Amino acid sequence: MxxxxxxxxxxxxxxxxxxxxxxxxxxxxxxxxxxxxxxxxxxxxxxxxxxxxxxxxxxxxxxxxxERQDTEICNSSGTGKDLTCVMKFGGSSVASAERMKEVANLILSFPDERPVIVLSAMGKTTNKLLKAGEKAVTCGVTNVESIEELSFIKELHLRTAHELGVETTVVEKHLEGLHQLLKGISMMKELTLRTRDYLVSFGECMSTRLFSAYLNKIGHKSRQYDAFEIGFITTDDFTNADILEATYPAVSKTLVGDWSKENAVPVVTGFLGKGWRSCAVTTLGRGGSDLTATTIGKALGLREIQVWKDVDGVLTCDPNIYSGAQSVPYLTFDEAAELAYFGAQVLHPLSMRPARDGDIPVRVKNSYNPTAPGTVITRSRDMSKAVLTSIVLKRNVTMLDIASTRMLGQYGFLAKVFTTFEDLGISVDVVATSEVSISLTLDPAKLWGRELIQRTNELDNLLEELEKIAVVKLLQRRSIISLIGNVKKSSQILEKVFQVLRSNGVNVQMISQGASKVNISLIVNDEEAEQCVRALHSAFFETAS
Ligand SMILES: Nc1ncnc2c1ncn2[C@@H]1O[C@H](COP(=O)(O)OP(=O)(O)O)[C@@H](O)[C@H]1O
Ligand SMILES: N[C@@H](CC(=O)OP(=O)(O)O)C(=O)O
CATH class of the missing domain: 2.60.40 (Immunoglobulin-like)
Known part of the structure; x- marks a missing residue:
């Protein structure tokens, strides 16, 4: 053997x-x-x-x-043709049986593609699972049965199986497992981060099984994969795990190996991985299926990564803030990464990393409007006409004003401040400094991942440490407005920004140009932020300059 x-x-x-x-x-x-x-x-x-x-x-x-005996990989047998691209469909794209049928038709409408399919959980299933978990903590074992979200999830997945015409057994085992897990949570009266990840994994495990079964039913050979079984190896940071290098060869080996033997369209769970120490199911942070898709793209060296959403690509601003947002035709990986990091929900903050490393174009498309061109994200693009590309808003940010208690010229002040952050493991987002003072915003992603109690303690500890060397002002409910654009034209951008803010009576509390040189960040009060975004959008995208 x-x-x-x-x-x-x-x-x-x-x-x-x-x-x-x-x-x-x-x-x-x-x-x-x-x-x-x-x-x-x-x-x-x-x-x-x-x-x-x-x-x-x-x-x-x-x-x-x-326990695989077939260790030799042959890249092309069967049809002799390799896999070509990744197609990732988010929750909004596979929210119902009808949507799944449309997505299947969409995939089949590209006969020249041999895609790896990555799916998120159906619709808002992840949110419902989390809600069900929270209720299970307090409701008592005998009441788990009547958790509304559990009934909803059961009904949605069984109905979808019926409407797709596939066996309900495809999801029954998982639905039973979910029920048992919720009972376990209610007995323990606690929902740890590790259990939370296992809990939400049921969403992707079921959507992919249903979809793959449907493809088989309509005569398109397919095979379902749980990412945590095929080599998605991550750190053990439950709810926000990071993908480890070992993932790339392992995933490639399984997917390419199986494809070369069976030519069955792989349907892979997005968002999930396996902790390298714990061996437990981990998740890659909310919206993490985008990262699953780009990881597979890089692992297999595919030609293109497509992420199918419910909007016409990356837009000039969040359409929930301003419905007149327009689609952005081209972006660089750096612009897209900055945009995602600073809060544009459309892409996972880390998803650009594998695509950039593998130099694989990412196309953001609308599954509800497939003929719209969408956004193409590549290493570089023609910036000669680009001024501002997109405006991103991150709300409810905490800002600190830290002023040295020593006299002007005191050296080592900045070093001391940043050592404090390092010691407490807190990272910062936007920074502006003078010789004796620093203004900065705390990275909410870092704080969000933790329990509320821990967060409060963390802030208290930070303030206590900083107050040994400085006068510290804590400013909450601030917003970061990030202007992603051509920094070679930053004077032109800033001139217009200040005109707009002045005419709207808004006082900017801090301003910083990101080190990546594609981002200018403005900090304003939460209450003024949306109005600012709308005014800026109108000035940059709707008026001839
Ligand atoms: N700049 C932006 N461009 C496009 N969509 C945005 C932007 N900012 C926020 N969004 C929101 O992101 C949503 C798409 O992301 P997401 O919900 O994660 O999609 P999916 O679940 O299909 O992967 C859109 O419906 C839109 O409301
Ligand atoms: N279902 C997960 C992962 C994901 O990527 O979802 P979506 O593609 O729908 O944003 C979530 O809701 O976070």
Whole structure:
């Protein structure tokens, strides 16, 4: 028998596999392999043995014994054609049986593509699962049955199976598992981050099973995959896990290997992974299916990554703030990353990273309006006519004004302030400094991931530390308005911005130009923010300059 061992190394400081020895011991067989990778963090070792017992003399390596005997990958057999692209469909695109049928038709309308499909949970299922979990904590075991959200989820998935004409058994096991899990939560009276991730994973596990079954039913051979079973290896940061390097070769091996044998369209759960230490299900942060899609794109070296939404691509601002927002035809990876990081819900903040690394174009399209051109995101674009590209609003941000208590010219002040942030593990978003004072906003993503109690303590600790060296003013309910654009034209942008703000009577509390050089950030009061965005949109996108 051939056992294939996958070693998952983590990019930790000082870690290298170069001199690590693997020792195999099994009945009658004893052998060892020295890994010879100099900088790699991942290696697959094939070893012929029975009942392999393994000892690894390296903390930062996790080893999985895969029960796959077919370790050789042949890239093209079957039709002899490789997979071409990723098509990711968000919750809004697969919210009902009718929508799933439309998405299936949409996929089939591209006969030249051989896509990997990535799906999110149906509609608002993730929110409903979280709500059901919260209710289970307090409702008592006997009342779990009557949690409204549980009934809704059961009804939605069973009805969808009926309407698609596929067996309800496709989702029954998961629905039963979900019910049991909620009972478990109600018995324990607690919902840990780890359990929360397991809980929400039911959404993607069921939507992909339904969709794949439907593709098979209409004669389009398909195979469903749970991301946590095919090598999506992540950190153990439940609810906000980061994908590890080992993911790329592992995912490629499974998907390409199976495709070359079966030519069955892969349908993969978005948003989910497997913690490398815990081996438990993790999630990649809300909206994380975009990141699943770009990770698969890079892993397989595909030609294009398509993310299908319910809007005509990335827009000039959030359409919920201003319905006149227009679609942006081209963006660079840097612009898209900045836009997502500063709060545009349309893309996951980290999703551009694999696409940029693999230099794979990302196309954002509308599944409700497939003929609209959408947005194409690439490494570079013609910026000669670009001034402002998009306006993004991040609300409810906390801002700190930190003024040195020492005299002007005191050196080391900035260093002391930032050491405090480092010690407490708090990162910041926007910063503006003078010699004796600093204004900054706290990165909400960092604080959001934690429990409220922890957050309050964290702020208290921060203030206590900073007050040893400075006078600190805590300003809450602020908004960051990020102007993503051509910074070569920043004077032109700023001139117009200040005209608009002045005529609207708005006082900017802080201003900063991002280091990435595609972003100018303005901090204003929450109450004034939406009105500012609308006024800026009108000045930049609706009036001839
Ligand atoms: N700048 C923007 N461009 C496009 N959509 C935006 C923008 N800002 C916010 N949105 C919102 O993002 C939504 C799409 O993202 P999301 O809900 O994650 O889609 P999906 O669930 O289909 O992946 C849109 O419906 C829109 O309301
Ligand atoms: N279902 C998850 C993951 C996701 O990416 O969803 P969507 O593609 O619908 O934003 C969420 O709601 O966060």
């Amino acid at each position: 051939t056992a294939s061992l996958q070693l998952y190394g983590v990019k930790a400081p000082g870690f290298a596999l170069s001199s690590k020895r693997l020792e195999f011991g099994s009945k009658g067989i004893s052998n060892s392999v020295t890994l010879a990778a100099s900088s790699a963090v991942f290696r697959t070792v094939e070893h012929s043995c029975r009942n392999v017992a393994l000892r690894v003399s390296c903390e930062a390596v996790r080893v999985d014994l895969l």
